[in-house]
Amino acid sequence: MPSGETALKELRDKLVALDFDGSRKAAQDALAAGVPPQKIVSDGIAEGMNIVGKKFELSEYFLSELIVAGEIAKEITQLLQPYMKGVEIKKRGKVVVGTVRGDLHDIGKNIVAMMLETAGFEVIDLGSDVPAEAFVEATKKHNPDIIGMSALLTVTMTEMANVIEQLKKSGLRNKVKVIVGGAPLTEEYAKSIGADAFGRDAVQGTEICKSWVTK
């Protein structure tokens, strides 16, 4: 059986290699070697994610690989949950995301949702073709810090203004930050409809959301 330190190194290496089965085995080896689960999360998973993040920043890894690593990290952390009784992994914040009414394009929104989860947010994904009323209802129900809206078409992006208007009418607008994104949008358009920010891409959008909840 590998020592605790060897298993943690293996976990980092396997995570960086995007190897789910290998990561899971290394995490189990670390547990068997007596490494506390919190340490497996901090020195194995979080450290591994740092390395992947650096590789992405240096253009060695694609965003897609960062997403896959994030999903592996999330799954391994969930496997460790039963061993971490009494220890709550605190979420960075809560975000409701959706593609607005009339628009079925969801791939960009999905990438943002995955990036937010990787960054430690709890994400409530309303899907695509989401009416304004559903954004309002989700805001009432989940009390999120942030609402993220996506649109890919010039004819559907106008629906974002309607969602913001409905949030105002429901007295919810001042309780949440609103970020919008999608190919036809601009910073100016986001401002004109009363959004708090425009996310040029998933990476920038996630950074903006992180800055809001850490302030």
Added chain:
Amino acid sequence: MPLKFSGMATLSPSDLVFGTSKRPLSYGIGLKIGSGHVVPELKYFTKSASQGRTEDIKNEVVQITTDVLQRASELGVPSLQLDTEFTFVETSRPTMVGEITSAQKALLEKGCRESGISAGLRTTIADMRDPRRDGFDPDSRARMMESFEAAASNGADVLSIESEGGKDVFNHAVVRQDLAGVVFALGVLAPIDMARLWKDIVGIATRAGVIPGGDTACAFGNTALRLAGGVGQMTISHIFAAVVRAMSASRSLVAYEEGATGPGKDCGYENVILKAITGFPMSMEGKTSASAHSSLVGNVSAAACDLWSNEQVQNDRMFSGSAPQAFLEMLHYDTKLMNQAQKDGKALVLRDLLVNSDKFSDPQAFVLSPDVAWSIGESTVTESDDQYRRTVKAGQKALDLILASEGLALSESERRFGLRLRRAFSSLPGELDDFVPKMTSTYRAKVASFRPKDYGL
């Protein structure tokens, strides 16, 4: 009995040149496609589509058609094709589709009589089935077919669709660069769905005496293209996007196996591979579709086109008139140059200039180059009876040619990913029967909207 393409209709990459195809077509108002000249194919998006009122949309389409015919007459455009793409909301109203098609065709006939222009009208029906909401419910499918019927019986000359079978699995797989998932979507799910859809579309077209045009892998190949983005963008690997493109040809071939005859629809960049295999004429888009999306294949995509399109432009006003008028003018001059090259016997010279200006800039341009596209086609047809194996073959061939190319300057990260992709290909099972059960179970767990029974699995 579906036709199987077990050989190449074209003899060599030299047969892949703009304006000429092995199986030219005649339809519409005196229109000839693929018999020696390239025809502009104009597309436009109404501003009233977002409001959804039939009368407003119809009036705007009529206005666009009037504007375009006027500009065509002013410029001396000899022939053109219009492509009206109905949104999923519009497709759900077959009566509206019929009314708009009828009004547009009447205008075209009148305009062509007055000016002597040859013209055709393509109608593209939206795939309004949404697996994320209600699965492939029979009602949505029935309304799509009603809309096809309405278009065919009211003046459409060519019927097309960008069908989305397998799209939910594909979306999940492509953002993760999961080769097995992409192969499952393009080589198993989409062909099952397309075979059923196209049997019906070809039946409608045949009964109405119109052309069953073809299906594009827009929802697949162009999603990968958009994710890959521009030079240096790192969302997904550009090699991966190029391999997806090559594999998407195997998927789109199903429409032709079921009886489609071209012209293939513009946003199917895989059309160059399909032209090599089938010999049917193809519409392509490139630099003049920058109004709809950016790409790294703006010139090379014109190399073998028979119709040259702008993909989509919203009906806004510009200094020179409406945006559709302006884009018709751009398409006209592009096609005029290509047709002059044909006339002067210099088509291959111009084709190669178009190709070489893009070919080595990006793997996605590389796989659309006639020599590479032809080789991918040749690999594809060696497995004509097995859609899974031919999809894998097409992807492997594209990857091998990309990695072996001395002209392509691949970054370290791209080369690393290319080698990873090669390992992923090696780990795919050789037989469909070994592949499907595992993937069905994997994706049933991963993608909530994926229902194997929609595909008879």
